[in-house]
Amino acid sequence: MATLYERSLNVLPPVAARATKLGVTEGEGCYLIGEDGERYLDFAAGVAVANCGHNNPQIVAAIEKQLHKLVHGGHNVVYYPAYIELAEKLTARVGKVGEYKVYFSNSGAEANEGAVKLALSVTKRPGIIAFNSSFHGRTLLTASMTASSAAYRKNYEAVLPTVYHVDFPDVYNTTLSADEEIERCLKQLDLLFHNVIVPERVACIVVEPVQGEGGYLPAPAKFLEKLRKICTDNGILLVFDEIQTGFGRTGRLFAKDVYGVQPDIMTLAKGIANGIPLSAVVGKTEYMDQWLPGAHGGTFGGNPLACAAGIEVLKIMDEDFLENVRIIGTYFRQELEKLHQQFPNVISSVRGIGLMNACEFRSVSKEPLTQLVADIREKALAKNLILLNCGVNHNVIRLIPPLVVTKEEINQSIAIIKSSIEQSLEKEAVAK
Ligand SMILES: Cc1ncc(COP(=O)(O)O)c(C=O)c1O
Known part of the structure; x- marks a missing residue:
């Protein structure tokens, strides 16, 4: 059966560039359910929209x-x-x-x-x-x-x-x-x-x-x-x-x-x-x-x-909810900083406030690593983590999960990002 992406080619113009070719049918908390039946950890949140979690029951x-x-x-x-x-x-x-x-x-x-x-x-x-x-x-x-x-x-x-x-x-x-x-x-x-x-x-x-x-x-x-x-x-x-x-x-x-x-x-x-x-x-x-x-x-x-x-x-979004965003956001940045220390030759900075965080990828000579970011995102998606880029050179990965994200989900994302960086760097090394 044709995927949603394949069907889209017949009826949709290319103008609205999509970050993935993923088709989804449902959402729940920090997850999107793919048409393939897989659960995807959504660190895009529909571009910072599903802040209370997908299909929040109260809403x-x-x-x-x-x-x-x-x-x-x-x-x-x-x-x-x-x-x-x-x-x-x-x-x-x-x-x-x-x-x-x-x-x-x-x-x-x-x-x-x-x-x-x-x-x-x-x-x-x-x-x-x-x-x-x-x-x-x-x-x-x-x-x-x-x-x-x-x-x-x-x-x-x-x-x-x-x-x-x-x-x-x-x-x-x-x-x-x-x-x-x-x-x-x-x-x-x-x-x-x-x-x-x-x-x-x-x-x-x-x-x-x-x-x-x-x-x-x-x-x-x-x-x-x-x-x-x-x-x-x-x-x-x-x-x-x-x-x-x-x-x-x-x-x-x-x-x-x-x-x-x-x-x-x-x-x-x-x-x-x-x-x-x-x-x-x-x-x-x-x-x-x-x-x-x-x-x-x-x-x-x-x-x-x-x-x-x-x-x-x-x-x-009462004060307790927002305080939790600050706490979990700080935890996320600390974990991202560890990645920065592990990959100092490709991650040039980690920055953000609350749960609006990002990692910038630049070479030692400060060149933007646009292709590396594209590779990392592709590898992460293959491991069921949705990531978006940003930056005028598309060399920044922004991390914007729903604000109800848990520590476990953050740990899961960090493990996926780490292994995706490793794989992408290995691929580059082989290509050289
Ligand atoms: C800061 C900012 N302003 C404006 C917009 C445009 O919003 P919309 O896509 O809903 O028109 C966006 C969307 O990404 C945005 O991030």
């Missing part, structure tokens, strides 16, 4: 309950309880009572579109600043900001002309000290303001607190603090894209709480409803109240099923 029950009440009302038409309840619960977790309001949409890119439209609309300024190696989505506005691969922009280069890019600090691949690296990036921002666009014409600075696709690079705290100050001093809105960092991934509900820096606008998606499409623009009330009727909208945003799931996600 499934809430969706089922909602299913029998209302499937679609339309947030441009009516109000319904799940939408309002999620808005109340979510804004209460972002700031003080009344400090933020929320607009729901469907995907991460759509939330980023909304956030930037909000900033343009409120400030009446045209400039948008984003960072090199960032990822903000693939719609034309968000592709204008995304700068983690020219492949995402190829043939669409006529993107928004008012988006400007500066470097994001990478303290792992530089001979500069952390402070010097931060200064280097801030200097680029200064030059941009001096040579290209004055700060009074900039609506927003959009930044991922931890760059995701760009290579799992946590921003140095000082960098985000400086951006906050530059924005405040110049009337620029600071937008945190927390689409990948949000919903417990960093061991806090949002990465902003790891850093103690409050954005003016924050975008959320991925883990927000554990797999039901939902995203959100959370903005300071003073700006949200100036976003006038008709300036934004959509048919499906804040669907009742998605909101019911979102309410349950917030119930699950």
Whole structure:
């Protein structure tokens, strides 16, 4: 019988590149069940989405309950309880009572579109600043900001002309000290303001607190603090894209709480409803109240099923849950550090916060080991472990299991990664 992959070749275009050829039929906790009947340890979590575990029974029950009440009302038409309840619960977790309001949409890119439209609309300024190696989505506005691969922009280069890019600090691949690296990036921002666009014409600075696709690079705290100050001093809105960092991934509900820096606008998606499409623009009330009727909208945003799931996600992610993410995340990094020590000639760094971790692969002469990473992922998949890469050179393995992952599952993944590295290095040695 043809596999799902084989059948897909007749009906699906190649455009949505898939990380594997694996067909799956079910999900349970940290596992996906393959069409081959095998159980796969899923350290991709649908790209940081199934944070509460695949088919979390509590969330499934809430969706089922909602299913029998209302499937679609339309947030441009009516109000319904799940939408309002999620808005109340979510804004209460972002700031003080009344400090933020929320607009729901469907995907991460759509939330980023909304956030930037909000900033343009409120400030009446045209400039948008984003960072090199960032990822903000693939719609034309968000592709204008995304700068983690020219492949995402190829043939669409006529993107928004008012988006400007500066470097994001990478303290792992530089001979500069952390402070010097931060200064280097801030200097680029200064030059941009001096040579290209004055700060009074900039609506927003959009930044991922931890760059995701760009290579799992946590921003140095000082960098985000400086951006906050530059924005405040110049009337620029600071937008945190927390689409990948949000919903417990960093061991806090949002990465902003790891850093103690409050954005003016924050975008959320991925883990927000554990797999039901939902995203959100959370903005300071003073700006949200100036976003006038008709300036934004959509048919499906804040669907009742998605909101019911979102309410349950917030119930699950209490302080104990998040503390466990921090504990297990630290354990994972310690185990990854051991791998780093065992393979110092190919692993150049281990980094991350909470359960948003990564290993970068570079040769002794610092060349990115792109093919080695592809080989390791393939070998790990053959041992039933799903891994994703990231980084502008695809030479970083990101490790993003569901946040309910156990120590045993982490040990299992480490053993598989270790033996996959060994096999891949043996293969290279034979090829030489
Ligand atoms: C930081 C970040 N922003 C935006 C997006 C786009 O989200 P979506 O694919 O839901 O449009 C992603 C997706 O990977 C992301 O990681």
